[in-house]
Structures are given as structure tokens and as C-alpha cells.
């Protein structure tokens with residue numbers, strides 16, 4: 001599923017009407033899909049369709065017509081004058097001209113008794129779509145406030161009115177929808193908070209804009225789902241031995257602070273690295289060894305020994321609970337010199353707050369940085385605010401760093417330095433718990449240790465991490481996440497494995 005900008009969607013629309021379906025046909029398909037969604041989701045209750053003067057309103061006129069055909073009790077309101085409509089919206093309005101009422105009726109206390117919105121009513125929000133770039137005012141603002149204050153169900157067409165399609169930024173007030181129906185591709189507002197939460201459940205409907213057209217106009221930005229990376233994961237064959245499954249080294253903090261590294265190491269083992277080793281100072285070895293069974297431990301006396309131990313691994317993780325110290329800076333520099341694929345997280349990022357360009361000079365293409373918003377701000381000060389769009393800010397960051405950047409959160413963006421990005425919305429808010437980022441770092445390091453690209457390692461890990469959190473539900477703590485991995489991985493494996501590759505050896509005798 002692609003994520004595209006408003007301008008790109010307009011261009012896709014234009015190309016489609018030039019080479020394929022007319023604008024009126026697209027609008028007909030869009031409005032019809034919305035009517036059917038209303039009817040299937042809320043089979044009873046009065047429906048109120050609220051239209052603006054652009055094409056979003058056009059979709060609303062179409063939806064009204066189909067809702068009537070479906071036998072629904074439905075009323076139609078327009079903000080503004082019929083005479084100001086143009087293009088496809090004007091064409092759609094002409095078919096229902098006699099039924100259009102002024103939206104002011106809904107706002108006029110003396111007239112609105114029969115239209116007072118109540119529980120069980122359904123509002124179709126066709127006021128403003130992706131074309132809106134101005135703050136709401138006048139009747140738009142008043143109607144949005146009125147609808148948000150009722151308990152009526154709301155279906156928004158394309159985006160909830162008040163939400164900017166491209167940035168996910170909000171006007172002072174924006175519709176809070178139960179369902180948002182959009183067309184052929186997602187826009188930033190559907191996946192980036194806090195706009196995404198206002199969309200409610202999102203339904204992407206095919207109105208006839210082809211994938212070729214979207215690929216032509218769009219960038220390589222996709223929703224992060226198994227379909228974009230599942231076939232890139234390595235699986236053991238019958239004759240595989242552990243040394244062929246990669247060796248992950250997790251560099252621990254000092255004694256008493258090794259829990260974060262232990263979480264990363266265990267997660268790394270669970271997602272398949274054949275060997276996982278915790279690397280620490282001699283003083284930290286007893287506590288690490290005491291709690292790690294399959295995970296090995298090795299001590300290093302100084303930075304040279306750390307370099308040698310790290311250079312023999314096929315993947316590395318460093319940063320969780322490492323400490324914001326000069327020592328951490330030296331370790332980062334040394335680990336990066338090995339050229340081994342590496343995940344840098346937490347303190348290994350924060351420690352470069354004062355001179356991020358020093359870090360950028362050391363990074364290579366097999367690195368993944370996994371900042372949360374605070375750590376991102378340390379490395380790329382002001383970038384998020386300046387770009388105003390989390391997806392594009394992360395793409396810019398990846399370009400500056402020259403490696404994959406994962407900007408974590410409820411809407412994690414995984415960006416590659418070549419401009420591609422994937423946005424992950426698959427996860428539970430119960431991931432907001434100490435140590436869940438450490439688990440994620442270990443997972444990414446493990447896939448990289450197994451030879452998966454930095455971009456696919458990060459994408460697969462973020463999704464599986466989110467899926468595990470959904471399995472865990474409420475009360476989740478980071479230690480629990482790993483317990484869900486086997487079931488999730490088995491499911492992914494079973495969906496994509498070639499039919500002639502079986503783990504279980506079947507030998508049958510016939511007599």
C-alpha cells in the first residue's frame with residue numbers, strides 16, 4: 001500500500017482522466033463506496049451528508065444519491081452556494097439539486113430541531129478533503145464543533161475535515177471520525193499522529209487509479225507490512241548449522257546496568273541469529289552470565305580487545321544503557337571501524353548531541369539508527385519542525401546520516417538513504433514501556449547478522465515487534481515481547497515458504 005502526497009494524488013487523478021476513467025467516473029466510484037460503507041456499517045439510522053464546495057463535496061453528492069437508492073432516510077447539506085460549484089462536483093450536484101439544503105439550517109437554533117444530531121445518526125463528512133490547506137473558519141469550523149459534540153457516527157471522505165492530508169497537521173479543530181474512506185493509496189494524515197487517530201478505521205477503496213499510475217507519480221513510500229519484506233527473511237534449511245545463521249554481538253553497559261543489553265541479546269537470539277554474545281567488562285560478566293543461558297558472554301579489557309571481538313561478529317548492537325560518556329563515543333567509533341552491520345540506539349546516539357556531524361562522518365551503509373523523537377532531536381535539531389512531516393523528516397535524516405534511520409513511535413518511520421520509506425502503524429500503545437526499544441534494537445541487529453539488508457531488517461523488526469505487542473495486550477512488559485516471536489515467525493514462514501521446503505521430514509510406508 002503506497003503513501004503519496006496530495007499533489008501526487010492530483011497528478012494521478014489527472015493522468016487517470018487523461019488515459020482512462022473520467023474525473024466524474026472516479027467521483028462516482030468514490031461516492032458509491034462511501035454510501036455502501038455507511039449502509040454496511042450502520043444499517044439503521046438517519047444519515048446526514050455535509051458537503052463542501054470542492055471535489056470532496058462532489059463525492060458527498062454522489063454518496064447521497066446512492067444512499068437514497070439504498071432506501072436510507074438521508075438529508076443533504078451544502079456549505080456555500082450551489083452557484084459556486086464547478087467541474088465534477090457541479091456535475092454530481094446537478095443530479096440531486098432539488099434536495100440540497102443550506103448547511104446554515106443545521107446551525108440555526110430556531111430551525112434545527114428536526115435535524116438535531118443524536119446517537120444513532122450517521123454524518124457523512126464531505127466538507128473538506130485533501131485539497132484543504134487553510135485553517136477552518138466560519139460554518140466549517142462551527143459544523144466541525146457541532147459534529148464533534150454529538151454522539152453521531154461519522155464517516156469522513158478522504159480525510160477528516162480539518163486534517164491536512166500532507167502533513168497530518170490539524171486545524172484548531174478537526175473532525176474525529178469513526179471511519180475514513182480514501183482512494184487507492186494512503187496519505188500522510190492516515191498514518192502519522194495525531195491526525196491518524198482522528199481518521200478512525202481506514203478503508204482504502206479502489207476507484208480505478210492504477211498501481212502503474214501511482215508508481216509513476218509517487219515516491220517509494222509504503223505502509224510497513226509483511227508483504228514488503230517477508231520474502232527477504234532467511235530461513236534455515238534442513239542442513240543448516242548455527243554458524244551459518246549469523247553471530248550477533250551486543251555490547252553491554254557497565255555492571256549493574258546490563259539489563260538493556262540482555263533484552264536486546266535475547267530478542268536477537270529469538271529472531272534467529274545462530275550465536276549471540278554479550279560483550280562486557282569483566283566486572284559485568286557475572287550478572288550477565290547468571291541470567292543468560294543460550295546467550296554467551298565475553299569480556300574485553302580495553303577498546304582494542306572490543307574491536308577484535310566485534311570484528312568477528314556478523315552483526316552488532318550498541319547503545320542501550322551504554323552511558324552518555326566519552327567511553328561510549330570511543331566505542332561507537334571503534335565499532336563503526338569494523339564495518340560490521342550495526343544498530344546504534346539510545347546513549348550511542350545521545351552522546352553525539354553536541355557534534356552529530358562527527359557521528360555522520362563515521363557511519364556506513366550497514367548502520368541503522370533507532371532514535372525516539374527525543375534522540376532524533378539531539379541528532380537532527382529542528383528538522384522535524386522545519387520539514388513539518390515526520391515521513392519526509394526521517395527521509396531527510398537518513399540522507400544526511402547516509403544510513404537507515406528508524407524514527408520510533410506509534411507511527412514509526414523507517415527511512416533509507418536513497419529516499420525510500422516505510423511507515424509502521426502496527427503496534428499497541430503498551431509498547432510505551434521501559435526496554436521495548438532495546439528489544440527492537442536486538443531484533444534489527446539479529447536480522448542484519450543473518451545477512452538481511454539494513455532496511456528490510458529494520459522494517460521486519462518494527463512490524464514483528466508491533467505484532468508481538470498486540471498479542472501481549474494490556475499489561476505488556478518488554479520481557480514478554482520475545483515470547484510471542486516464535487508463533488509470529490512461524491506464521492510468516494508458513495505463509496511464504498515454498499511448498500517443497502518442509503521442516504518436518506515425512507517418511508511414509510505403504511504395504
Ligand SMILES: NC(=O)C1=CN([C@@H]2O[C@H](COP(=O)(O)OP(=O)(O)OC[C@H]3O[C@@H](n4cnc5c(N)ncnc54)[C@H](O)[C@@H]3O)[C@@H](O)[C@H]2O)[C@@H](O)CC1
Nearest residue numbers: 013027030054055056128129130131132133134135136158
Ligand atoms: N484521485 C483523487 O484525487 C480523487 C479525489 N476525490 C475527491 O476530491 C477531493 C479533493 O478535491 P479538492 O482538491 O477539490 O479539495 P476539497 O474538496 O478539499 O476542496 C477544496 C475547496 O475548499 C476550499 N477551501 C480550502 N480550505 C478551506 C477552508 N479552510 N475553509 C473553507 N474553504 C476552504 C478551497 O478553496 C477549494 O475550493 C478528495 O479529498 C476526494 O474527496 C474523489 O472524487 C475521487 C478521486
Ligand SMILES: Nc1ncnc2c1ncn2[C@@H]1O[C@H](COP(=O)(O)OP(=O)(O)O)[C@@H](O)[C@H]1O
Nearest residue numbers: 372408409410428429431432434435436437438
Ligand atoms: N504509543 C505507542 N504505540 C506504539 N508503539 C509505541 C508507542 N510508544 C512507544 N512505542 C514503541 O516502543 C518502543 C520504545 O522504544 P524506546 O523509546 O527506545 O524505549 P526504551 O528506551 O525504554 O526501550 C519503540 O519501538 C516505539 O516505536
Ligand SMILES: [K+]
Nearest residue numbers: 125128157159
Ligand atoms: K472530509
